[in-house]
Amino acid sequence: MNIIQTPLPGVVLFEPRVFADERGFFVETFRETWLAEAGHHVRFVQDNHSRSRRGVLRGLHYQLNEPQGKLVRVARGRVFDVAVDIRHGSPHFGRWHGVILDDVHHRMVYIPPGFAHGFLVLSDEADFVYKCTAYYDAPSDRGIAWDDPDLAIDWPLADLTPQVSAKDAHHPRLCRVSPDQLPVYVR
Numbered sequence: 001m002n003i004i005q006t007p008l009p010g011v012v013l014f015e016p017r018v019f020a021d022e023r024g025f026f027v028e029t030f031r032e033t034w035l036a037e038a039g040h041h042v043r044f045v046q047d048n049h050s051r052s053r054r055g056v057l058r059g060l061h062y063q064l065n066e067p068q069g070k071l072v073r074v075a076r077g078r079v080f081d082v083a084v085d086i087r088h089g090s091p092h093f094g095r096w097h098g099v100i101l102d103d104v105h106h107r108m109v110y111i112p113p114g115f116a117h118g119f120l121v122l123s124d125e126a127d128f129v130y131k132c133t134a135y136y137d138a139p140s141d142r143g144i145a146w147d148d149p150d151l152a153i154d155w156p157l158a159d160l161t162p163q164v165s166a167k168d169a170h171h172p173r174l175c176r177v178s179p180d181q182l183p184v185y186v187r
C-alpha cells in the first residue's frame with residue numbers, strides 16, 4: 001500500500017496493491033491501520049454505496065453537525081473525485097484537490113471531517129463506495145455550488161454536461177455561506 005499525502009493537507013491518497021491473475025483481480029480495500037499510518041486516528045461507523053450514470057455530478061456536500069470523514073473508492077467505473085477544505089478558520093480554506101478514482105488502479109482517498117466532497121462520473125456507470133466516520137444526519141446535510149467560480153474546480157467535463165440533482169443545482173457559493181453554517185477548523 002502506498003500512502004500519499006496530497007497537496008491539500010489532510011486529504012490522503014491510498015494506492016493499494018492489485019493482484020491480477022487469469023481469474024481477475026484481488027485488492028484489499030480497507031485496513032484500520034492504514035488511516036493511523038496516514039496520521040488519521042478515526043473510526044468508521046457507516047458504509048455507503050451509490051451508483052451513477054456518466055455525467056452525473058454528486059456534490060459538493062458536507063455535514064454540519066458531526067462532520068463526516070470519508071474513505072472513498074470506486075468499485076466499478078471511473079470518476080473525478082474532489083475534496084474542498086471549507087473549515088472556517090482553516091489556513092487552506094477554499095482549496096480543493098481532485099483525483100481520478102477507478103476500478104483499474106483501485107486508488108482510495110481519505111477526506112477528513114469538515115471538507116466538502118463531490119465527484120463527476122466519467123465512465124458509463126460508476127459504483128461509488130465509501131466509509132464514514134459519523135452517521136448521516138439529514139437535518140445538517142449541506143452543500144456548496146459545484147461550479148463555484150471562487151473555487152474554480154477544474155472538472156474534466158470535456159463533452160460532458162453535468163447532471164446534478166435539483167438540490168445540488170441550488171447550493172450557494174462558498175462566499176455566501178455564513179461561518180456558523182461551516183464546519184469549524186480544529187488545529
Ligand SMILES: Cc1cn([C@H]2C[C@H](O)[C@@H](COP(=O)(O)OP(=O)(O)O[C@H]3O[C@H](C)C(=O)[C@H](O)[C@H]3O)O2)c(=O)[nH]c1=O
Nearest residue numbers: 048050058059060061062070117118119135136141165
Ligand atoms: C448520504 C445519504 C443519503 N441518504 C438518503 C437521502 C436521500 O433520500 C437519498 C439520496 O441522498 P443524496 O441525494 O444526498 O445522495 P448523494 O448525492 O449521493 O449524497 C452523497 O454524495 C456526496 C458525494 C457525499 O460525499 C455525501 O456522502 C452524500 O452527500 O439517500 C441516506 O439515507 N443516508 C446517507 O448517508
